[in-house]
Amino acid sequence: MLNQKNVNLGKVRSSIRELFEYGKQRKAEIGEQNVFDFSLGNPSVPAPAEVKEALKDIIENTDPVALHGYTSAQGDYSVRKTLANYINARFKTELSADCIYMTCGAAASLAITLNALLNKGDEVITIAPYFPEYKVFTENARGILVAVAGKMGTFGIDIHNVKNALSPNTKAVLINSPNNPSGVVYGEEDIAALANTIAEYSAAHGTEIYLISDEPYRELVFDSDIKAPYIMNYYPRSIVCYSYSKSLSLPGERIGYIAVNNQMEEWKEVYAAICGAGRALGYVCAPALFQQLVKRVYNVTADISVYKRNRDRLLAALTEYGYEVIKPNGAFYMFVKSLEPDAKRFAERAKQFELLLVAGDDFGTEGYVRISYCVSPQMIERALPAFKALADSYKN
Amino acid sequence: MLNQKNVNLGKVRSSIRELFEYGKQRKAEIGEQNVFDFSLGNPSVPAPAEVKEALKDIIENTDPVALHGYTSAQGDYSVRKTLANYINARFKTELSADCIYMTCGAAASLAITLNALLNKGDEVITIAPYFPEYKVFTENARGILVAVAGKMGTFGIDIHNVKNALSPNTKAVLINSPNNPSGVVYGEEDIAALANTIAEYSAAHGTEIYLISDEPYRELVFDSDIKAPYIMNYYPRSIVCYSYSKSLSLPGERIGYIAVNNQMEEWKEVYAAICGAGRALGYVCAPALFQQLVKRVYNVTADISVYKRNRDRLLAALTEYGYEVIKPNGAFYMFVKSLEPDAKRFAERAKQFELLLVAGDDFGTEGYVRISYCVSPQMIERALPAFKALADSYKN
DSSP: OOOHHHHHHHHHOOHHHHHHHHHHHHHHHHOGGGOEEOOOOOOOSOOOHHHHHHHHHHHHHSOHHHHHSOOOTTOOHHHHHHHHHHHHHHHOOOOOGGGEEEESHHHHHHHHHHHHHOOTTOEEEEEESOOTHHHHHHHHTTOEEEEEEOOTTTOOOOHHHHHHHOOTTEEEEEEESSOTTTOOOOOHHHHHHHHHHHHHHHHHHTOOOEEEEEETTTTOBOOTTOOOOOGGGTOSSEEEEEESTTTTTOGGGOOEEEEEOTTSTTHHHHHHHHHHHHHHTTOOOSOHHHHHHHHHHTTOOOOTHHHHHHHHHHHHHHHHHTOOEEOOOBTTEEEEEOSSSOHHHHHHHHHHTTEEOEEGGGGTOTTEEEEEOOSOHHHHHHHHHHHHHHHHTTTO | OOOHHHHHHHHHOOHHHHHHHHHHHHHHHHOGGGOEEOOOOOOOSOOOHHHHHHHHHHHHHSOHHHHHSOOOTTOOHHHHHHHHHHHHHHHOOOOOGGGEEEESHHHHHHHHHHHHHOOTTOEEEEEESOOTHHHHHHHHTTOEEEEEEOOTTTOOOOHHHHHHHOOTTEEEEEEESSOTTTOOOOOHHHHHHHHHHHHHHHHHHTOOOEEEEEETTTTOBOOTTOOOOOGGGTOSSEEEEEESTTTTTOTTTOOEEEEEOTTSTTHHHHHHHHHHHHHHTTOOOSOHHHHHHHHHHTTOOOOTHHHHHHHHHHHHHHHHTTOOEEOOOBTTEEEEEOSSSOHHHHHHHHHHTTEEOEEGGGGTOTTEEEEEOOSOHHHHHHHHHHHHHHHHHTTO
8 A cells, every 4th residue: 555646656657758768769779860759858958068167166166065065945045145136137026035945946846836835625727738747746735736728729828718717726826938838938918917817816805826937948938029027027926936957958957946926925924835845845955066056157048049940940841741830939849730639649640750749638738749849950850751751641 | 825834844944953043143143163063964074085076077078968967757777777786785685776766865765755655644653763854754745653762771772662653554664773863873683673573563464564764874883893784684675765965975965865675575666656756746856967976986985984083072071071971873963861851951051051952852852962973073172161061050
């Protein structure tokens, strides 16, 4: 009688990881260059040179007892202060160091935040398509994930759907923009309307609803006319979960933070709950070396231009082959309409062409597949004939 | 209505951290050299030179995409293989890489293991004195921590007490040797008797009971005639939670592992539950750079001779001043009998002499205080007159 829920979680893995493992095996069979693996969101561009230089300098010139020692559970003060100042300058907020809680990346940020906020049976609304681990984290915190469909055709926020989903049990609304898996960036209208809707509902029903923004892809916005609004500027009861995994190409190092908006009355209480949840989940502190690293390179990003080029190339080619693609403005994902009603069958068929695509069903949206294009441009070129052949196979 | 349990956990902090924060403040008031802070288990010796060299070499000579990328959730295969081989050679086990799950340190190891094993209401027996976070992690996994007193006078395992505590709800027995806070190392007789007791009870009642060993202090055993037995050699249904925090003086970097004994029938099921629990708690993988680090320096330790010297000096001096001390054979803690029945009052009185000691009450054992002697030998010399004056203050 182990914990059966966790046994299952461990066995099933996410279907994304499942496909990734299949890909590894297939590459061993037929050669790496013959498998077109678009399954995983593992950054393909190296960390920027500043990361290597800063790491070497920190290791060379810091007293190891201080460098590798425990930090406060919420993170080193000077690191938090630096990040708060940066956020304030960039987004016109007035956060203090005590609004920032350093974490082991975005997954930890979300798990901790949800455990801080939720009581048993509380509901968390999210917009489909959505990152499937949201359900895992919400249920671990004893809550219920309520996914509502995004706007068909654009996958922006459908306010009508959100309104219908709000209930006295709603504790939080969780958004992700730029979005995994669609690459869509919610615009100012989307965010403002969402904020108003939640605020109105809260006021009318005397409830407190938190807006959580999961932002691992914030820096990955490709076009200068596209802006990802900062939720703290629209809604006081808001929490930002940030990660350096994608912006600095450091996904394995697990470094990020939670920022609590101090424009809400009870922000210190929320922060305390975050500290408590982090403690209960076994997070003692975020990795100390990488805390010091982000203190130095907080305003640097990896060279994301390759993602933009990949997007442009794929978008043009797939459209030409007859695919219907939601134009992604950020992240490194593209959501493509399946060429048959059942996207799982479509993804299975794609495997015959050595294309590894993740069915949108896993993201709460049927009829689409996700393409992770954080891959080499060379692989995209090699894969294009396979995409064409896959499309053609439906034309017979 | 935040999660009130986590709000409280976040506000109260551990009383150890509380005292540590008091110490920081007091040092600012009267000067660092005048406060004798024995509150925290933060290693005082630097990481060994091999750590710095290996980190620099890894960063200089590894492709950053591979180095900083996601590893498998359970950790890089070659890292796990290396550690399994090392454990096998050292302890005559036959673990495979798939018995090892890399974690963000011992706290993560424990939180994940308990979430993997426990169902609501399951009981975890531990031996007092014990590390107070055991209760936090057990309760987060919806279990109940059942603390039984260690042997009075030696703080070894009192088998009679364990027998009395075993129940059909017992899911695990959690031990910690070398022990925080007593510094006691359980000998072979202790471990063998414990293993037999649990095995007999399980067989008689048709239940499955796991033996979990929390081993952040395994390498910190001071005397060559003292051995800390490896639980896998005594009990098949066993799990070791290891951390490099103290052995390599890297507590802030959060790197350790869980080793599942493959001598138990259901070990793959247990491993799957661990993978699932790690996922649910938001642990994506252990920090990738530090996984590569321990692959290189797994058999190195920091220079722990200073801890032995500190122990010898303190033990001799405190005994001379009239304190009753449980002789610690490992870790860097000493458990000293309070000079008045209420150890909390004793610890408060110690503060008047600028001595920061943690009352044993927080470790489930009344009438004692913990001294963390992972401090500089100079501080111990400066502190001795204060210890003497404290003892003398009870003689009037």
